[in-house]
Amino acid sequence: GEDVEQSLFLSVREGDSSVINCTYTDSSSTYLYWYKQEPGAGLQLLTYIFSNMDMKQDQRLTVLLNKKDKHLSLRIADTQTGDSAIYFCAVGSSGNTGKLIFGQGTTLQVKP
Amino acid sequence: DARVTQTPRHKVTEMGQEVTMRCQPILGHNTVFWYRQTMMQGLELLAYFRNRAPLDDSGMPKDRFSAEMPDATLATLKIQPSEPRDSAVYFCASGLPRGGETEAFFGQGTRLTVV
Numbered sequence: 001g002e003d004v005e006q007s008l009f010l011s012v013r014e015g016d017s018s019v020i021n022c023t024y025t026d027s028s029s030t031y032l033y034w035y036k037q038e039p040g041a042g043l044q045l046l047t048y049i050f051s052n053m054d055m056k057q058d059q060r061l062t063v064l065l066n067k068k069d070k071h072l073s074l075r076i077a078d079t080q081t082g083d084s085a086i087y088f089c090a091v092g093s094s095g096n097t098g099k100l101i102f103g104q105g106t107t108l109q110v111k112p
Numbered sequence: 113d114a115r116v117t118q119t120p121r122h123k124v125t126e127m128g129q130e131v132t133m134r135c136q137p138i139l140g141h142n143t144v145f146w147y148r149q150t151m152m153q154g155l156e157l158l159a160y161f162r163n164r165a166p167l168d169d170s171g172m173p174k175d176r177f178s179a180e181m182p183d184a185t186l187a188t189l190k191i192q193p194s195e196p197r198d199s200a201v202y203f204c205a206s207g208l209p210r211g212g213e214t215e216a217f218f219g220q221g222t223r224l225t226v227v
Contacts, residue, residue, distance in 0.1 A: 033215070042116075042203055042218035043155075088155065090216075099145065099168065100216055104154040 002026040006089055006103035013111050018076040020106045022089030025070065029092035032065060033100065034074045037086040046087070047074075076108075084110045114138045116219035118204050124225045130192040133222045136185055137206030143214045144187045145205040146172075146179055149221070155203075161187065162209070194226045 003025045012018045024032075030051050035043040049056045049063045049072075056063045062075040072091075076083055086105040093099045117136040125131055137144050145160040159169035164181040172179065176198075178190045191198055201223050205216035 031215070035218075042220045043205075043216075045215065045217065048215070099157060099160055099214070101157075102147075102155040 002091070002093055002101045004089055004091055004101050004103040006087075006106045008104060009107050009109070011109040011111065012079050014079060014081055016079055018074075018079045018083070018108055018110075020074045020076075020087050020089075020108065022072040022074075022103055023070055024072065024089070024091045024101075026091065026093070026101075031092060032063075032072050033090040034061075034063065035088040035090060035102075037088065037105070039085075043088060079108075079110050081110045081112060084108055114217075116204055116206050116217055118202075118219035118222050120222060121220060122223045122225075124227065125194055127195055127226055128193045129226075130190065131194045131198075131224060131226075133189045133202050133204075133224070135187040135189075135204030135206075135219060137187065137204070138217055139185070141206035141208055141217070142184075143207045143209060144181060145203075145207075145214075145216055146187070146189050147203040147205065147218075148200045149203060150200045158189070158202075191224075194224075196226045199224055199226050 005023045031048050033048040034046045036046045037043045060077045064073045088105045089103040090100040119134045143162045146158040148156045158172040159179040181187045201221045203221045205218045207214040207216045
């Protein structure tokens, strides 16, 4: 079945850039998503990229997609302490089922 | 402010008791997902519905879990009997399909502790 992999932990200093990486096995997804989960809260859609794009920029967020390598990344510029959270990569399941497959989540720790 | 509403937010129960979790999807969304989140397994899809019909519940232990949508504004996830290993945060999400996929909007979750 489909598999989505992320590194589990990333620590950066406030003001630095953060790059969170994700790899996936199924390439039929039309959209690829990044969700953010703050402590004690649900997942919040952060941004997404259409599969025929290779880059999308949204304020401090940059999403890069390498379809050949099945690699997705999320770059956060000028990382703030409020960015500390768990970040989930998600891709659509094959077979037009409509469901999303999530990675394990990357915990981003921002040190002042 | 459209949002997915889950109740209760927290539930502590004894092993063997029945637990019912409720979800009110965003008005107009026709797809509802139930996810379970644990430290060990991460985020697991338990079941999902489209237009109130179950499309996939293969992620759900059938002997004790059941999911239903009595109407378009209510989804329920029931565990009977509950066991300590069911302790987790249960998320409901809703969405509308587009391009073969569904962008999911999540509720705040129900934190279940079975002792």
